[in-house]
Amino acid sequence: MGTRDCQHQIAMSSPAAGEAGATGDWRTERPVLDPALCLAQKQEKEACQLCWVYCPDLCIARGVPPAVLLTYCKGCGICAEVCPTDAIAMVPERESAAAAAGGAR
C-alpha cells in the first residue's frame, strides 16, 4: 500500500500490487498444476503458456512449468479451463489447505 503524501496539490495514486489487499482471500478453489501433464514441461521449453496468457489477474508466472502466485489468485479457474492438457485442477481450498498443512498460502 502507498502512503498519503499531503504535499501533492492533486490526489495522485501510486502503483502497487494488492490494491484490494491479498485477493487470494476471495478464493474458494485453488489451481494446482500437475507438471507431468503440462505441455511446457513435456517439451522442456516455454511452449503453450496459455494459463499465463489468459489469467486476468497476472497470477501465473511464465515458465517451465508456469507457477501460480497464490497470494493474489482469486480462484476464477480460467487457467484450468483453457489448459489444453487439463494439467491444472481446481482443488477446494479446504482440502488443499489440509494437504499443504501450513504450506505457502
Next chain:
Amino acid sequence: MTRLVDLPTQEHMLPGNRACAGCSLGIGLRSILKALDGKAVMTVPASCLTVIGGMYPTSSVTVPWLNVAFPGCAAAAAGLAAGLRATGRDREMTVLAMAGDGGTADIGIQALSGAAERNDDFIYVCYDNEAYMNTGTQRSGLTPAGARTTTTMLGKRENPKDMCRIMEAHGIPYVASTSAVFPDDVYDKLARARTLRGLRYVHMNTPCPSGWSFEPRDSVTVGQLAVDTGLVVLFEVEGGVFRLTGRSKTLAKRGKRPPVADYLATQGRFKGMSPEAATEIQRWVDGRWAEYLRRDAAGATT
C-alpha cells in the same frame, strides 16, 4: 499475426486489483497496454475499469491514468492529446480513452462523436460488457436483445446499437471490433492503431461472469463462443477498407457457424427466453454476418 506465446512478457498491470474473479477485462487490458508498450496515458470515466484503476492512494496499473466524469472520456482525451502536441510529446506516448458500453454508446457518445468529427489524435477503446455492470447490471444501448438485466426483467426487447458502424460513419482512420478473450487479436489491433494518427476506435467485447450469469471459469469459453456463433465479429476497417481478422476470418473460410442458441444457453441472462425470440436473434445475426462477408469480399478486391 502475433502468437499468444509470443506476447510481450512486460506487464503494465499489477495483481491484487478489485475486479471480480474471472473478469475478462483484465485479460483485455493486459494486451492493450502491452501493445502500447506501457507508453500511454489513459482517461477513464465511471465504469468497471475504475475498479481496476483502484482507490486512492494506490493503483493497479503502471501507466498514468485520469479518472474523469462519465460523459467526458473522449473530451478529456482530446484535451490530453492537444496538451501533448503543444509540448511536443505526442510521439512519445499514446492517449488512450477507455470506457464501457454505457460510457460510450449512451452517456459518452456526444463527446466521442465530437472528437471523431475533429479527428482528435487518440485511441478510444470501448470495452463492451453489454450493460452497466459497475452499478449492478442495468441495460445499456449495447445490451443485446433478450438479455435480462435489473431494468429489463423480462429480457431487453431492442437490438443493440452498432457502435462500429456509427464510428465508421464519422470517417475516422481506423475502426476495429475485437474480443478481450482473444488477446492476440486485441494486441495486433492496438499495435496497428498505435502507428496511425487521428481518432482510432476499437470495440472490445468483454464477457462478464456476474452480469451475464455464468461461472467465472467460463469467461474465455463464453467469449470464444460469442465469436464462433457470429454475435461478435472480429474485423478492422482501415481507410475505409473492411477486413475480417483472426477467428472470424477462419469462420468465414469454413462457412459454418454453431447456432446462436448454443451461446444463449451458456448464460443465465438469456434463461427463459422463448424459442421465437432465439430464432429472431439467429436471423439478426445471420443478416449481419452476410453483410460482413459481403464487405470482406469487397475489401479483398480493393
